[in-house]
Amino acid sequence: MALDVAEAKRETRARGSVEGLIALAAGDMTAVNALIRERMESPVPVIPALADHLIAAGGKRLRPLLTVAAARLAGGTNDAGIKLAAAVEFVHTATLLHDDVVDSSNLRRGKTAAHLIWGAAPAVLVGDFLFARAFELMVETGSMRALGVLAHASSVIAEGEVLQLSSSHDPNLDQATYLKIIEAKTAELFAAAAESGAVAAGADEGKISALRAYGLSVGLAFQLVDDALDYGGVTEDLGKNAGDDFREGKATLPLLLAVARTQGREDAFWRRVVVDKEQTDADFKRARELILGTGALETTFDLAAEYAEAAKAALAAFEDGPWKTALQDLADFAVSRAA
């Protein structure tokens, strides 16, 4: 059965980890987190309260970790690297706040989404505030190049989000467009996070573009696995938010592959649940069975694993050392993680 094959195959893959990176970067991240707390302050109480709700909930801080690690690998962290890492997390937090309003999400990082507590209006405006604060931090670094990287990433992210909205409820979306969407909405910020870290460290062009390429591939792997995990991964232990993409009609790769592989057989089902948005509670279970049964989930994980390999390959030019190892492990972690 496809489920077992996928599970077995997954077991053979490298078990990545983010723990090594977290340990190595602990000192730098203490400085980044202090700066995040300092710069989300405002005399308007709703702003730090709402921002803190999301920021204190944590998450792994993968993007600022990438900035810090890229800077370390490319020469060393400094004040600019720390500031850019905090700016990257602010850009990310702003997009999360806006995404949750846009998607009407209920949960974020295991907590009630901010817009459900404070309302959509403050969530949108605090997102704007954090976005602006991110640019103030970038200005302080004095690096116009890093500003260019992150400003461009920000417009690409917004473009990707709009493209995703325009493409939802289309069960026949071509895979190229799907990949373009996840590259824009997710991988671009991973790429910019790593690139700006390298820029802050004063790295040469070769290292800057290698770290950008690494970030892009890791970001693609992460989003592919995110999209797979939304169907509960290959285990029966479904995550808390499993099914969100399905209920929102998001045309993610597992769904697109399953639709293509059941063509002529399940067209009416997909049309009803994706195009016509008529779903019963049982439909997610059925969709998941089709996605598992057709090997769509396995293919999605395979593609993620390919991007993880590409990410590791992009680091070839760097000398071996703890930071390189930590970034290699992070690439594997993107694929092997459970949530």
Place this chain on the structure above:
Amino acid sequence: MALDVAEAKRETRARGSVEGLIALAAGDMTAVNALIRERMESPVPVIPALADHLIAAGGKRLRPLLTVAAARLAGGTNDAGIKLAAAVEFVHTATLLHDDVVDSSNLRRGKTAAHLIWGAAPAVLVGDFLFARAFELMVETGSMRALGVLAHASSVIAEGEVLQLSSSHDPNLDQATYLKIIEAKTAELFAAAAESGAVAAGADEGKISALRAYGLSVGLAFQLVDDALDYGGVTEDLGKNAGDDFREGKATLPLLLAVARTQGREDAFWRRVVVDKEQTDADFKRARELILGTGALETTFDLAAEYAEAAKAALAAFEDGPWKTALQDLADFAVSRAA
């Protein structure tokens, strides 16, 4: 009767005009508008469609006009000045898109608000896109100082919007907080628009801060008059959107003054319509009568006129000439305009 007094007093004030500035800046604004069109393009069709809906609707482009005029007065326009003017309009457009979602507004620039045509989600995301594109334009100018000015203005604007949200439905809001709100949400961008134009022109510190002070005062005058015009100004010819602030429970100066001046007499009325948000169609008429009858509208216009004078005074250090005259007229126009 207070209405006649206000009307008579208003007639004695300088009749400002924006026409002189528009004519003088026509060449520069052709370049600004071409750049705006070019940079709102995207391969994702919803983005230029939605942006164009708002941008083509026009408005007077006061903020980029300020950038261009400040640059001209301070030394001359150049590529950086044109780019900053376009960036300022993008920042403004982004805030309009988000504000209309936040306020659930129906109309913008006489057209159906974008979020009612495309939905709130694309309106939020296209706002983010334009905001990011604004920063890309700023990066192209190479002026870190202008970037700092506009990044700071952007966070101040968001802070002001949140403060306004937190302060609505409070009929006893102190005037200092009201002024802080309008300075942040409106005047700060006018100030930054003028300041960044002066920075682009390579002006000395004295001229940069004079133009910033001019922009700030003009912005305050504009918003005060906006808030007055929401109660239909002093004529019976109410604007199309008259009453919007009242229905949203916004604590603007005309309302705050009328509440204070009818204390002990109309408390129950204000409590019902502002605090408890229980309004009938007749309540706006009644509120307007109280606002006119207590001279609250007159006081609001008086304060706006004071700011217009302060704006003109800030230009004292500049030599006389057509640009200075045009900016003086703009300050008067902020007060004398009908809409």
